Amino acid sequence: MKPSDLYARDAEDTWKDLSVLMGCYYKHLPELEQVWDRLDLEKNEKVQIKVYRYVDYDGRRFWLLGGVYFDGQPVMIIRNAGREGDDHHSRFITDGGRYFEMLKYLSTLCRFQDKDKQPVIDLVAPDDDIPDLETFYGNSLNYSKDHHRYW
Numbered sequence: 001m002k003p004s005d006l007y008a009r010d011a012e013d014t015w016k017d018l019s020v021l022m023g024c025y026y027k028h029l030p031e032l033e034q035v036w037d038r039l040d041l042e043k044n045e046k047v048q049i050k051v052y053r054y055v056d057y058d059g060r061r062f063w064l065l066g067g068v069y070f071d072g073q074p075v076m077i078i079r080n081a082g083r084e085g086d087d088h089h090s091r092f093i094t095d096g097g098r099y100f101e102m103l104k105y106l107s108t109l110c111r112f113q114d115k116d117k118q119p120v121i122d123l124v125a126p127d128d129d130i131p132d133l134e135t136f137y138g139n140s141l142n143y144s145k146d147h148h149r150y151w
Contacts, residue, residue, distance in 0.1 A: 003094045007067055007074045011050035018047060020064065020080065026089035028068070028078050031103050039109045046071050046105055049078070060084065070102035 021028040022036050032039070048069050055063040064080045075098050081088040093099050124130065134141035 003074075003077055003092060006052060006065075006077060007094075009052055011052055011067075012054065013051040015049040015051060015066075016044060016047075017041075018044060018049065020049065020066075020085060021068070021078070023080070023084055023086050023089065025086040026080070028076070028089070028091045029103065029106070032106060035107065035110055038111050039106060040111045041109060043109050044106070047102055068102075070098050070105070073098055075099050075102055 018041050022033070027033050029036070050067045050069060051064065052067065053063070053065045057063075061083055062080070062085060064078070064085060066078050067074050068076045068078060073095070075095050076091050076093040079088065079090045080086075
């Protein structure tokens with residue numbers, strides 16, 4: 001079957017919940033693995049999963065064939081099966097440009113910590129003065145090429 005044939009099918013359901021995109025032993029969006037738990041996916045308004053077939057066998061084991069859409073356009077096909085969807089998993093990205101646009105969009109949903117209002121990520125403004133930014137690990141941006149230290 002061609003991806004275009006699958007995308008042309010009517011979906012059984014449409015999910016806004018994106019939790020199935022990152023499992024315990026699989027990552028359909030590996031580029032976001034480091035920040036996935038920090039994303040406020042409740043604010044997602046642009047990414048959805050069209051479920052072409054979902055079978056829940058016992059509340060733990062399932063079979064899923066779905067399409068991931070960004071701004072209403074297909075981006076990739078995902079497949080999961082077995083325990084928590086981990087026993088079989090695969091993805092087929094069909095639009096690389098839109099895939100990376102989707103990643104950029106999802107990364108904008110990064111949450112801030114409530115207790116101190118500091119970002120969970122190390123965010124620095126371009127005009128912040130960072131002492132010794134150019135000097136680290138015994139070397140400097142302005143080192144002389146005549147000065148070499150051999151270990």
